[in-house]
Structure formats: C-alpha cells, structure tokens
Amino acid sequence: MADTSNLKVRGERLWESLAEMAKIGATEKGGCCRLALTDLDKQGRDLFVGWCRDAGCTIKVDKMGNIFARRPGRNNDLAPVITGSHLDTQPTGGRFDGVFGVLAGLEVVRSLNDLGYETERPIEVAVWTNEEGSRFPPAMVASGVFSGEFSLEYGLSRADPDGKTMGEELARIGYAGAEDVGGRDVHAYFEAHIEQGPILEDEEKTIGIVTDAQGQRWYELTLTGVESHAGPTPMASRKDALLGAARIIQLVNQVGLDNAPVACATVGMINSYPNSRNVIPGRVFLTIDFRHPDDAVLARMDATMRAGVKAICDDIGLGCEIEQIFYYAPIHFDESCIQSVREATRDCGFSSREMVSGAGHDACYVAAVAPTSMIFIPCIDGISHNEVEDVKPEWITAGADVLLRAILDKAEHVA
Amino acid sequence: MADTSNLKVRGERLWESLAEMAKIGATEKGGCCRLALTDLDKQGRDLFVGWCRDAGCTIKVDKMGNIFARRPGRNNDLAPVITGSHLDTQPTGGRFDGVFGVLAGLEVVRSLNDLGYETERPIEVAVWTNEEGSRFPPAMVASGVFSGEFSLEYGLSRADPDGKTMGEELARIGYAGAEDVGGRDVHAYFEAHIEQGPILEDEEKTIGIVTDAQGQRWYELTLTGVESHAGPTPMASRKDALLGAARIIQLVNQVGLDNAPVACATVGMINSYPNSRNVIPGRVFLTIDFRHPDDAVLARMDATMRAGVKAICDDIGLGCEIEQIFYYAPIHFDESCIQSVREATRDCGFSSREMVSGAGHDACYVAAVAPTSMIFIPCIDGISHNEVEDVKPEWITAGADVLLRAILDKAEHVA
Numbered sequence: 001m002a003d004t005s006n007l008k009v010r011g012e013r014l015w016e017s018l019a020e021m022a023k024i025g026a027t028e029k030g031g032c033c034r035l036a037l038t039d040l041d042k043q044g045r046d047l048f049v050g051w052c053r054d055a056g057c058t059i060k061v062d063k064m065g066n067i068f069a070r071r072p073g074r075n076n077d078l079a080p081v082i083t084g085s086h087l088d089t090q091p092t093g094g095r096f097d098g099v100f101g102v103l104a105g106l107e108v109v110r111s112l113n114d115l116g117y118e119t120e121r122p123i124e125v126a127v128w129t130n131e132e133g134s135r136f137p138p139a140m141v142a143s144g145v146f147s148g149e150f151s152l153e154y155g156l157s158r159a160d161p162d163g164k165t166m167g168e169e170l171a172r173i174g175y176a177g178a179e180d181v182g183g184r185d186v187h188a189y190f191e192a193h194i195e196q197g198p199i200l201e202d203e204e205k206t207i208g209i210v211t212d213a214q215g216q217r218w219y220e221l222t223l224t225g226v227e228s229h230a231g232p233t234p235m236a237s238r239k240d241a242l243l244g245a246a247r248i249i250q251l252v253n254q255v256g257l258d259n260a261p262v263a264c265a266t267v268g269m270i271n272s273y274p275n276s277r278n279v280i281p282g283r284v285f286l287t288i289d290f291r292h293p294d295d296a297v298l299a300r301m302d303a304t305m306r307a308g309v310k311a312i313c314d315d316i317g318l319g320c321e322i323e324q325i326f327y328y329a330p331i332h333f334d335e336s337c338i339q340s341v342r343e344a345t346r347d348c349g350f351s352s353r354e355m356v357s358g359a360g361h362d363a364c365y366v367a368a369v370a371p372t373s374m375i376f377i378p379c380i381d382g383i384s385h386n387e388v389e390d391v392k393p394e395w396i397t398a399g400a401d402v403l404l405r406a407i408l409d410k411a412e413h414v415a
Numbered sequence: 416m417a418d419t420s421n422l423k424v425r426g427e428r429l430w431e432s433l434a435e436m437a438k439i440g441a442t443e444k445g446g447c448c449r450l451a452l453t454d455l456d457k458q459g460r461d462l463f464v465g466w467c468r469d470a471g472c473t474i475k476v477d478k479m480g481n482i483f484a485r486r487p488g489r490n491n492d493l494a495p496v497i498t499g500s501h502l503d504t505q506p507t508g509g510r511f512d513g514v515f516g517v518l519a520g521l522e523v524v525r526s527l528n529d530l531g532y533e534t535e536r537p538i539e540v541a542v543w544t545n546e547e548g549s550r551f552p553p554a555m556v557a558s559g560v561f562s563g564e565f566s567l568e569y570g571l572s573r574a575d576p577d578g579k580t581m582g583e584e585l586a587r588i589g590y591a592g593a594e595d596v597g598g599r600d601v602h603a604y605f606e607a608h609i610e611q612g613p614i615l616e617d618e619e620k621t622i623g624i625v626t627d628a629q630g631q632r633w634y635e636l637t638l639t640g641v642e643s644h645a646g647p648t649p650m651a652s653r654k655d656a657l658l659g660a661a662r663i664i665q666l667v668n669q670v671g672l673d674n675a676p677v678a679c680a681t682v683g684m685i686n687s688y689p690n691s692r693n694v695i696p697g698r699v700f701l702t703i704d705f706r707h708p709d710d711a712v713l714a715r716m717d718a719t720m721r722a723g724v725k726a727i728c729d730d731i732g733l734g735c736e737i738e739q740i741f742y743y744a745p746i747h748f749d750e751s752c753i754q755s756v757r758e759a760t761r762d763c764g765f766s767s768r769e770m771v772s773g774a775g776h777d778a779c780y781v782a783a784v785a786p787t788s789m790i791f792i793p794c795i796d797g798i799s800h801n802e803v804e805d806v807k808p809e810w811i812t813a814g815a816d817v818l819l820r821a822i823l824d825k826a827e828h829v830a
Contacts, residue, residue, distance in 0.1 A: 197647025214646060218692060229800055230681035230704045231629060232612025232773030235671045237797070242682055246664035253658050256650045266645035267657055268692045270685065277633060277683045277702045279800070287692045289645045358647030382652070385644055385694070 006115060009404055011397030014107040018396070021047060021087070021103065022095040031387025032095050036088040036130035037065070037169035044087045045175060048102065048127060055109050057125070061177025064142040064155050065129040065170045068179075071109050073122040073411065079185035081119075081411045082370070083108065083403060084126025085193060086362060090134055094389025096379065096396075101192045102127055104400040108407055119411035121187055128362040129170075135160045143362035146182035147369045155181075186370035188337055188410040191363040192403045193374060194391060198382030199355060206398045207345045207352040208376025211338055213364045214264065214291035214356060215298045215330030221248070221309065224319035227274060227282025242272050242281035244318045251308040252288055255301050262356050263301065264291040293330045293356045331364050334371035337410070341375055344405035350398050375402050421530060424819055426812030429522040433811070436462060436502070436518065437510040446802025447510050451503040451545035452480070452584035459502045460590060463517065463542060470524050472540070476592025479557040479570050480544040480585045483594075486524050488537040488826065494600035496534075496826045497785070498523065498818060499541025500608060501777060505549055509804025511794065511811075516607045517542055519815040523822055534826035536602055543777040544585075550575045558777035561597035562784045570596075601785035603752055603825040606778040607818045608789060609806060613797030614770060621813045622760045622767040623791025626753055628779045629679065629706035629771060630713045630745030636663065636724065639734035642689060642697025657687050657696035659733045666723040667703055670716050677771050678716065679706040708745045708771045746779050749786035752825070756790055759820035765813050790817050 024044045025034035034040045045067060049059055052069035060068045070080065085101025105125035112119070128146075133139030136158040145155040156167035170176040195201075200208050225239035249267045256265025269287040288305065292298045306322060313320040345352045355376065357364075363374050377399040380390040439459045440449035449455045460482060464474055467484035475483045485495065500516025520540035527534070543561075548554030551573040560570040571582035585591040610616075615623050640654035664682045671680025684702040703720065707713045721737060728735040760767045770791065772779075778789050792814040795805040 195647060196644050197649070198652050199647075199649065202652075216646075227801075228797065229611050229774060230683055231631075231679060231706055231775070232610060232614075232799075233679070233797065234612070234614065234677075235668075235675055235679065237613050237617075240668070240681075242664060242685065243668050246661040246668075249657060249661035250665070253650070253655070253661075260650055262649075264646060264648070264650065266655075266693070266695055268645055268694050268696065269690050270657065270687050271690075272685050275684050275686075278681070278704050279683050280681055281683065289693050291646055359644060360646070382643065382648065384647075386642075 007405060009107045009111045009397060009400040011393060011400070013110065014103060014396055014400055015393050017051065017103045017106065018095060018099060021099055025089065027092065027387050029387035031389060032089045032093050033091055034087065034089045035091065035135040036132065037135070037166060037173055039173065041088055042173035045127065048087065051106055052125065055106065055113060057109060060179050061175055062179035062181045063152060063177055064145050064181050065175040065177060066142050066146060066181065067127040069125045071112065071123045073119045075120055076122050078121045079187040080122040080124045081188045081407050082124045082126050082186050083190045083407055084128060085191050086128050086131030088130055088132050090132055090385050092387050094384060094386060096194050096389055096391050097196065097384050098131055100194055100396065100399065104192045104403050107400050108404045111404060119408065121411045123407060123411055130166065131362055136166050140360060140362050140365055143365040147365040148182060149365055149368070152181055182369065189363065189366045189370045189372040190337065190403060190406050191361060191374045192399045193361060193376060194379040194384060195376040195382065196359050196379060196384035200376060200378035201380065201382060203353060204351065205353045206350040206377065206395060207402055208355045209338060209341050209345060209352055210357050210374035210376055211333055211354050212293040212356045213331040213360065214293050214358050215295050216326065216328040216360070217290045217298060217302055217324055218326035219288040220323045220325055221286050221288065222321045223284045223313065225282050225316070228280050230278040230280055233280060238280055239317045240280050241284040241318055244312055244316050245270060245284040245286055247312045248286065248309055251312065252305065255304050259292060259297055259301060262293060263297065264358060265301065291358060295330050298330065328360060328364070331367050333367060333373035337371050337373035340406040340409040341373055341402060343409065344402045347405055348398065348401050350402065375399055375406065422820060424522045424526045424812060424815040426808060426815070428525065429518060429811055429815055430808050432466065432518045432521065433510060433514060436514055440504065442507065442802050444802035446804065447504045447508050448506050449502065449504045450506065450550040451547065452550070452581060452588055454588065456503055457588035457590070460542065463502065466521055467540065470521065470528060472524065475594050476590055477594035477596045478567060478592055479560050479596045480590040480592060481557050481561060481596065482542040484540045486527065486538045488534045490535055491537050493536040494602040495537040495539045496603045496822050497539045497541050497601050498605045498822055499543060500606050501543050501546030503545055503547050505547055505800050507802050509799060509801060511609050511804055511806050512611065512799050513546055515609055515811065515814070519607045519818050522815050523819045526819060534823065536826045538822060538826055545581065546777055551581050555775060555777055555780055558780040562780040563597060564780050564783070567596055597784065604778065604781045604785045604787040605752065605818060605821050606776060606789045607814045608776060608791060609794040609799060610791040610797065611774050611794060611799035615791060615793035616795065616797060618768060619766065620768045621765040621792065621810060622817055623770045624753060624756050624760060624767055625772050625789035625791055626748055626769050627708040627771045628746040628775065629708050629773050630710050631741065631743040631775070632705045632713055632717055632739055633741035634703040635738045635740055636701050636703065637736045638699045638728065640697050640731070643695050645693040645695055648695060653695055654732045655695050656699040656733055659727055659731050660685060660699040660701055662727045663701065663724055666727065667720065670719050674707060674712055674716060677708060678712065679773060680716065706773060710745050713745065743775060743779070746782050748782060748788040752786050752788035755821040755824040756788055756817060759817045759824065762820055763813065763816050765817065790814055790821065
C-alpha cells in the first residue's frame with residue numbers, strides 16, 4: 001500500500017464543526033436540545049448539507065428524511081461504503097451523541113479531498129432521522145425502515161405527544177425526500193460513536209473496537225396485594241406489594257451480577273399505589289431492562305427472572321402480571337468490518353479494547369442489510385443523555401482517524 | 416347493684432342514626448366524604464346537636480369547635496364521664512370510622528332516658544374536631560389542644576391546601592365556640608371505635624378491650640446514587656439508589672417481623688428519580704412508619720433501622736439522609752377504665768380479647784388529662800379508610816352495650 005503516514009484527519013477542523021453544530025439548540029448547561037424534525041433539527045440538517053456540498057458531495061434524501069452525502073469514487077457502479085449516525089438529540093442531550101459520528105464522516109470526506117485521494121468505491125455520509133425516539137417513539141425508526149425492520153407506512157405514521165406525524169413534519173421542514181428507503185446494496189457501514197459508558201475512560205483506552213451490540217428485553221410488571229392501614233394491620237396479615245417489588249428489584253440485580261461482566265439488569269421505573277405514608281401499598285408497577293450480547297443468556301435471564309418473580313409473589317400472596325414489551329436481538333457485527341477497525345487502530349497506534357455496545361444504535365439495524373461495525377471513543381465519566389456529556393479533543397481526533405482508515409480499507413475493496 | 420338485665424341499648428335506633436348521618440357526604444361506593452369544617456361537616460354537626468337537644472342534653476362548644484352534649488346527673492358539681500369520637504371523615508372514608516363512637520354515645524344517652532336512669536355524675540357525648548387531619552394536618556389536633564399537647568393558637572392556625580385556617584372555617588360554619596378548650600376535670604373518658612384491622616373478625620371476637628395504643632415514629636429517607644444509562648453502565652460501576660431502597664424496604668419489614676406480634680413496620684411511600692425505563696435511578700425518596708406499644712422497643716427498632724440503612728448505603732456507595740419527622744409516645748390506657756370495660760364485656764356475655772390500638776385516636780391525647788380507655792368492635796375484612804368500610808349490626812349493638820355499662824360503672828362512682 002502507498003505511504004499512509006499522511007492518512008490523518010484535521011482534528012481541529014472536526015472540533016470546530018462540532019462546536020458550530022452545537023450552537024443549534026444549545027442549552028444553558030452546555031448541552032443540546034435538537035428534537036427530531038423540529039426547526040432546530042432542520043437548521044442542523046441544512047448546516048450539514050451545506051458543508052457536504054462545499055466538500056463536493058451530491059446529496060440525496062429518502063422518504064424517511066435520511067440524508068446521504070456522496071463522495072464519488074473511481075467506479076460509481078460499485079456499492080458504497082457508508083458512515084454516519086444521527087443529528088437529533090435527547091431533550092437534555094449532549095453535543096457529541098450521534099453528532100460525532102456524522103461530523104467524523106464529514107471530516108473523513110474533507111481529509112480525503114485535502115489529500116486528493118480517490119477511492120475505488122463511492123463513500124457516503126449518512127444522517128439517520130430520529131435515532132433518539134424522544135419526540136416520536138420508537139428509537140432508530142428511520143434506520144429501521146432502511147433495513148426493513150419497519151414498513152415505510154409505519155415510520156411515517158409515528159406521532160409525537162401532540163399527534164403530529166413524522167410524515168407531516170418531514171414535509172414541513174422540507175426533508176420528505178424522493179428516494180426510496182433502503183433496498184440498495186451497501187458494501188460496508190461504519191459508525192463512530194461515544195461509548196456512553198465508563199469502560200474506555202476507566203481503562204485508559206482510546207478506541208473501543210465494537211464487536212457486538214447487546215440484545216435487550218424490556219418488561220412491565222404489575223404486582224397486586226391488599227391496601228390497608230399501616231397501624232392496625234399485623235405484619236403476618238399483610239400482602240404488601242412494595243415488599244414484593246423490593247425482593248424483585250434484588251432478584252433483577254442478582255440476575256445481572258450472575259451473568260457478569262457484560263449482562264445489564266435494571267429496574268428503572270417504579271410506581272407504588274396509593275403511595276401514602278401510613279397505607280400498606282396494594283399495587284406496584286415496575287419495569288425491567290435486561291441486556292446481553294448472547295441471546296441464549298438473555299433467554300436464561302428471562303427464565304430465571306420469571307421463576308423468581310413467581311416464587312416471591314406466591315410467598316407473599318401477591319397477584320402478578322409480567323409483560324415483555326420489547327425485544328432487540330443481539331447483534332454480532334461483521335467480522336470483516338471489525339477486522340478493518342482493528343487494523344486501522346493498530347496502524348494509528350492507539351490503545352484499544354474490544355467491547356460490546358450497551359446501547360442501541362442505527363448500526364444495529366443497518367447490520368441486517370450491510371456488513372457493519374462500530375468504533376467507540378471514551379466520554380468523560382461515562383456520562384451521556386445528559387447536558388454535561390463531554391469528550392477530550394484527542395479522543396475525537398483518534399476516532400475520526402480510525403474511521404478514515406477503516407473506510408479506506410473497505411472503499412478500496414473491489415471483490 | 417340493681418337488676419341490670421334491662422341495661423341494653425336499642426341497636427336498631429343506633430343503626431338508623433348511623434344511616435341518617437351517612438347520607439351527609441355520601442359517596443357513590445357507599446362511603447363518606449365529610450372533611451373537617453366543610454359545609455357537610457356543619458350539616459353533620461347540626462344533625463347531631465339537634466338529636467342531643469331532643470334527648471334533653473345541653474350543648475357547649477369550645478374554641479376548637481369540640482362539641483360537648485351533657486346529660487345531667489344527680490350531682491353536677493362532680494366531674495363528668497365523657498364518651499365520644501369524631502364526625503369528620505377521610506376523603507374516601509367510611510360510614511363508621513369515628514361516627515360509630517359519637518352515635519354510640521348518643522344511643523347510651525337515649526337508652527338511659529328510656530330507662531329513666533339518673534346517674535350520680537353528668538355524662539357528656541363529645542365530638543372532637545378534625546380527628547382525621549386530611550384537610551388540616553395534623554390529625555387529632557382539637558383533642559390535642561384539649562389535652563395541652565398543642566396551644567390553641569397552633570390549633571386555630573392549622574391551614575388547608577388553599578390556605579384557609581381552622582379558625583376562619585370554624586367561624587364560617589358557626590362552630591367557633593365560647594368555651595375554653597380543656598382545663599377542666601374529666602372523671603373518665605371512653606371511646607368506642609371500629610378496630611380498623613383484621614384481628615377481631617379473624618378470631619371471631621366481638622369486643623376488643625383496648626389496653627394500649629401504639630407509639631409511632633415516622634421517617635423520611637433520601638438516598639443518592641448516580642443516574643446513568645442502563646445499557647452501557649456495567650453492573651459493577653453502578654450506584655443504584657433504587658437497589659438501596661429495595662434492601663431498606665426488606666430491612667424495615669424484618670424489623671417489624673423481629674418484634675412480632677405487635678410491631679408494625681411499613682414503607683408506604685416511594686418516589687424514584689428520574690423514573691425512566693432505561694436509566695439507573697440516581698435518587699430515591701421513601702418513608703418509614705414504625706409502631707410499637709413499648710417505647711423501649713420502638714427505640715431499638717429505630718437503632719436497628721439506622722444501623723442497617725448505613726450498612727446498605729455504604730455497601731452500594733449511596734448518600735443517605737434520614738429524618739425522623741414525627742413521634743407519638745405509646746399510651747398505656749387507664750387500668751381502672753380498662754377494668755370497667757372488662758366487666759362490662761363479661762356482664763354482657765360477649766366474646767373478647769385484649770388488644771393494642773394500631774391507629775391513633777382522640778383517646779390517645781385525652782389519656783393525658785383523664786383516665787381513658789377504648790372499646791373496639793370488628794370491621795369487615797379489617798378494612799377502613801376506604802369507602803367499602805363496613806360492619807355487622809350486631810357488632811354495633813354489642814359495642815354500644817359495653818359502652819353503656821362501662822360509662823355507668825364510672826358515672827356512679829363518687830369517690
């Protein structure tokens with residue numbers, strides 16, 4: 001291969017672009033609020049599109065508002081290498097979640113331009129609409145339509161709390177594109193993202209070579225006991241739904257610990273009724289979130305939880321309803337893409353570790369239709385979905401450098 | 416003593432009066448909503464006062480709106496025997512909580528009239544204002560002023576959620592009486608009440624001879640952990656405030672069980688933040704309610720809880736604040752009054768058991784200034800503070816029969 005020592009991005013240019021984008025929907029605490037398909041989202045998209053055009057890309061927008069900025073290659077009949085992420089944010093989100101992946105892709109394009117480098121295959125930078133699902137549940141719906149997980153009709157009909165649909169809002173902001181959603185060949189897809197967890201920073205590694213994404217199971221439980229007066233009701237007579245919930249919370253935690261180190265098990269939401277100081281709780285609603293990259297383990301976690309919940313409720317005398325409301329299959333990313341990222345990381349000389357993505361990303365859906373993998377960089381204190389989300393500039397640069405080399409590895413590949 | 420076989424109340428007359436009173440503020444589900452010092456409370460008071468006047472009583476109202484309906488004795492210089500309870504209800508209260516004790520007292524007066532029976536001492540039927548504390552916290556405030564627990568100024572300044580004070584509302588409904596509150600001799604006080612728990616019905620006993628009232632300690636706890644994303648945060652890195660709360664709920668339950676059979680230990684209220692399905696809870700607020708009739712045991716329960724909470728929070732790495740917001744000393748009722756109730760129960764031939772009151776009552780404050788005890792009757796399924804609260808008519812009659820004989824035992828006593 002040619003001398004690759006000049007294959008670096010301009011980190012400060014990427015940092016400036018991130019800062020420029022962060023002004024759109026900037027919050028007081030230093031974060032970002034750019035909800036999908038709001039005017040602020042439109043401004044962010046327009047800014048990105050303008051930058052891409054200035055960088056010589058052609059722009060296509062599909063019917064779900066996904067944006068593809070294309071840098072031609074020598075042979076434009078070949079399937080492209082795509083990189084990207086999302087520009088929409090959480091209501092109290094940060095400046096880097098999603099945005100880093102998009103602008104790192106743009107920086108790769110700009111750097112290839114600087115180098116006068118022509119690739120065999122075209123390269124595209126993608127912006128997936130509404131990854132967060134904050135305004136229009138569910139999350140990652142537009143990459144989900146792209147991959148065939150959801151129909152176009154389903155995607156366009158997703159509504160916000162005021163009843164406005166994605167279809168209406170795409171038209172309103174001028175991003176109801178003409179292109180069909182998906183259904184074309186993609187040679188490879190890479191997504192760079194902040195880790196949103198503490199592992200890379202704790203271990204002082206710069207790059208996370210992501211091999212898998214967690215499968216997820218979400219549950220809703222309703223426990224029913226007997227509501228009664230806290231004073232005159234003897235301990236032995238009680239059917240305390242909150243006591244049952246407490247034991248279940250411990251059970252869930254133990255299921256996570258028993259499947260360490262990669263299992264996650266969380267009770268995030270609990271509502272107790274009547275929630276009065278001197279009344280024994282008669283009803284409790286709680287949620288469970290299980291994650292593991294191995295589907296068989298996820299199924300065992302499910303079975304252990306169900307058996308444990310039944311035993312707890314039988315012991316106390318509670319009624320119990322368990323509903324699994326949500327399932328994401330674990331994703332094992334493409335070995336060849338993972339290898340491109342490994343080699344890119346090694347060639348750049350960055351410290352790294354292989355890891356599993358705990359959160360869902362557009363890459364998880366795209367993996368169904370294209371060889372895919374992800375590149376993580378650390379974030380400070382592992383904090384995300386929080387206005388104080390932050391990164392060190394050297395991590396930004398390193399992630400984009402690895403992305404550049406991984407993309408080239410695939411973009412030169414003709415077979 | 417004279418032939419006492421005719422010393423019975425007219426149960427059906429008491430039942431009809433209860434039904435008549437229940438119409439005022441009747442709810443759809445068969446309960447009562449007569450909040451303190453509302454127009455409905457006024458109507459209930461007026462109805463009661465009218466009945467008492469018809470029964471030959473003189474009426475006095477004190478500055479806290481406590482009503483005293485007096486049936487003269489042979490010697491009206493002697494301190495009276497008082498019986499009573501409350502007419503105000505919970506928002507979704509029942510027809511018997513408090514009302515039974517008031518109208519049982521009226522039925523005693525009516526029955527003595529029927530018998531042409533003149534007692535040595537005067538007898539008074541009392542209605543204590545705002546026992547429930549639903550509209551104007553705290554509970555039992557007017558009997559509390561009577562007993563010197565609270566100042567008159569404190570009582571009159573208690574406010575509802577709209578800022579209206581008890582003083583204003585007493586004036587508005589015409590029950591801002593002229594009499595000083597308390598400060599006079601009371602020879603004995605008896606209060607008949609539904610048990611509000613399941614013991615008498617479960618054991619098929621008709622009368623509860625109440626010997627003590629639980630001491631109570633109420634706490635507020637705030638646990639502080641770290642809020643983070645449920646997916647990417649490894650189990651070992653977590654500071655999950657809800658996990659801490661779950662262990663504390665179990666600890667509280669164990670403290671209750673370890674001090675069985677009379678201890679009560681309850682977590683009634685829990686609020687978890689941010690209460691989102693895929694976010695590890697960073698902060699939890701919960702309440703604890705401890706009860707026991709032995710103050711030393713109550714203090715040990717407190718110490719065990721505090722030590723346990725500290726160990727749990729240290730283990731997980733949570734911050735913790737514990738505040739004791741409330742303390743009622745246990746009450747041991749007057750042995751002589753208890754004996755009057757025992758003998759009355761035996762003479763009537765009812766099944767009975769001695770027991771501790773798990774809830775607070777006006778009698779608990781009055782016990783500070785007069786020899787006092789209580790008489791319980793069963794309630795169906797032990798349910799109270801609930802619109803479906805219900806009793807069997809034979810229990811109502813039995814409780815009033817025992818009250819009659821207990822009152823006579825004291826009202827004939829001259830020494």
